[in-house]
Structure formats: C-alpha cells, structure tokens
Amino acid sequence: SEGRLLEIRIMGYGSGQLLLIARDITRVRQLEGMRKEFVANVSHELKTPLTVLQGYLEMMQSMEEPGSPNVRALDQMQQQTSRMRSMVEQLLALSRIEDSGDVDLEVKVNMSQMMDILRDEALALAQKQYDVTLYCEPGLDMYGNEVQLRSACTNLISNAIRYTEPGGNIDISWRKIASGGEFSVSDSGEGIAPQHISRLTERFYRVDSARSRQSGGTGLGLAITKHALNHHQSELMVSSQLGKGSTFSFVIPPNLIEYSQPETEKVTE
Numbered sequence: 001s002e003g004r005l006l007e008i009r010i011m012g013y014g015s016g017q018l019l020l021i022a023r024d025i026t027r028v029r030q031l032e033g034m035r036k037e038f039v040a041n042v043s044h045e046l047k048t049p050l051t052v053l054q055g056y057l058e059m060m061q062s063m064e065e066p067g068s069p070n071v072r073a074l075d076q077m078q079q080q081t082s083r084m085r086s087m088v089e090q091l092l093a094l095s096r097i098e099d100s101g102d103v104d105l106e107v108k109v110n111m112s113q114m115m116d117i118l119r120d121e122a123l124a125l126a127q128k129q130y131d132v133t134l135y136c137e138p139g140l141d142m143y144g145n146e147v148q149l150r151s152a153c154t155n156l157i158s159n160a161i162r163y164t165e166p167g168g169n170i171d172i173s174w175r176k177i178a179s180g181g182e183f184s185v186s187d188s189g190e191g192i193a194p195q196h197i198s199r200l201t202e203r204f205y206r207v208d209s210a211r212s213r214q215s216g217g218t219g220l221g222l223a224i225t226k227h228a229l230n231h232h233q234s235e236l237m238v239s240s241q242l243g244k245g246s247t248f249s250f251v252i253p254p255n256l257i258e259y260s261q262p263e264t265e266k267v268t269e
C-alpha cells in the first residue's frame, strides 16, 4: 500500500519454484531516522556549551601563576573538554555522512591537490617524530565528494600515527592499479590481531579502549571512513600483523577515476 516500505528477499529457487519473503520495514526505518536525527541534534546542541567552557578555561589558564596547584587541574579540564569536542564533531560528521544519501559522483576531485593537503596534515600530526613518505600518481584523479573522501583519508592517516610509536614509518600513496585507483596508508605500528579486524568499522569499537582513549581516539573514525567509501562504490581493506604494522587501503573503481597518462618523452633520432 501507499507509503509503506517493503523489504523483499529471494530466499531460493529451484525446480521452477521461487520463494519471496516480504517484510514491512516502514517502522524500522522511521525509528532509525529518529535515532539519527536525535544524535545529530544532541551533538549540535553540545557544541556551544563546550566552546564556552573551553573559552573560560583558556582564560583561567592564562591567569594562573606557573607552578600553582591549579595549573594541572586546568590542564586536565582543557584536555577533557577538547576530547569531548572532537567526539561531538565526529558524531556530527558520522550522522551527516550516514544521511547524505546518494553522493554526486560527477564532480571531479583533483587528487594532486588533495594529496598535498593530506601531506601537510600528516606532517603536522607527525611533528617530525615519524618518517612520513607520500606518493601521488601523476594524472590520476577521481570523481565524488571531496569532503567525504578527505575525511576517509585523514582518518586513516591519523590512526596510522596514533597507533605507531614515534620513530616509526608512515607510507601514504595514491596510485593506479589494474582494478582502479588505490589509496593506501601503511604504518610500522602496533598492528591488530586478526579477531578484531572485521569489527574495526563499528561505531565505538576499539581494540584497546583505555589506550585508544588516551591517545585521543573517539572510536568513530573508521565508521565514518566506511560510510564515505560506500558512497564511492568502495570498501575499506585492512591487512595487519601484530607488532609489525598495518595497511589500510581502498580501491576506487575504474568508472570513478580518470587517468591521463603523462606523455612519454619523444625520442628524436
């Protein structure tokens, strides 16, 4: 009937028979929509009070004598409010990305520009404590939503740094491969045990919650990345060895990339 949403599954067929199961999911979708809207509203409403708190904390910090007992407490308060802020921002980002519906896949994203921005971000996060290398295939661009793609890539880069001890290597690359355009981030960090891999993109899932909380993670980064990639017909791939490091990558399919091979220099005889 009108306005109702049915989920229809083909359960199997054989000997000329077909079994269809239809389920009314109107209510399920309504509730899902309400949950998303609620999360988005709460996160939005929390932003203002947090900004005010941070402002006052900064002012109080600047008025303290160095070495006074309040300095440590104020530092802690500052750290915790800024953690809360990044969580609220990530929650908002996640609900925006979940809701964004179909992404316009006709817009060209200039990848050499984007990789330059990612390089700057990586170097700022690495603070000279990591060996960061970056490769960008000349002439390889893609189509999609630049904001979403950038947050997908930034999350992978900030994780690589977050879960690698200073002194380690971070390799970032965007290159042409047989099946499309591949973006990948490898680190020489702590690695992930196999049983965790399939759950990494769940919201708030962390391998070691105490540790990742301490390192400033929110547990939402890979959930955001997964949604962004789904909107671009791609998915996150992870290969990792405990104690050795991890590689997070994704491949953008051929229909969403544009590759203008650089002209090889003509040899004149």
Ligand code: ADP
Residues within 6 Å of the ligand: 155, 159, 160, 161, 162, 163, 187, 189, 190, 191, 192, 200, 201, 205, 206, 207, 208, 212, 213, 216, 217, 218, 219, 220, 221, 222, 223, 246
């Ligand atoms: P968080 O904000 O906690 O980093 P994410 O969703 O980005 O949340 O990642 C989920 C979990 O996956 C992290 O808590 C961490 O345990 C693990 N993880 C992600 N990236 C890496 C990596 N490069 N090396 C090791 N573990 C990682």
